[in-house]
Amino acid sequence: MAGYTHNKQDHLRRLRRVEGQVRGLQRMVEDDKYCIDILTQVSAATSALQSFALSLLDEHLAHCVAEATVKGGPEAEAKIKEASEAIARLVRS
Numbered sequence: 001m002a003g004y005t006h007n008k009q010d011h012l013r014r015l016r017r018v019e020g021q022v023r024g025l026q027r028m029v030e031d032d033k034y035c036i037d038i039l040t041q042v043s044a045a046t047s048a049l050q051s052f053a054l055s056l057l058d059e060h061l062a063h064c065v066a067e068a069t070v071k072g073g074p075e076a077e078a079k080i081k082e083a084s085e086a087i088a089r090l091v092r093s
Helices: 005-030 035-071 073-092
Strands: none
Touching: 005 035, 035 073
């Protein structure tokens, strides 16, 4: 079971909101809106995606990584390395 399963509907709702923001950006470009207004909305969409990613990462750490560390061994080491790499990707983006 995925660590986010208990919040799946909340996550889907958040992603649909981001999808709406991106569609709004497309409309703004089609309607030749002011550049700064578009950039403001890009920032909002980016922040929403980052917030979603952090929430998902938190759930992954609390469920998947924590469960693996209880078991120990190579699986735990692999989950910790995987989480560390995911965090590095988020920091770079």
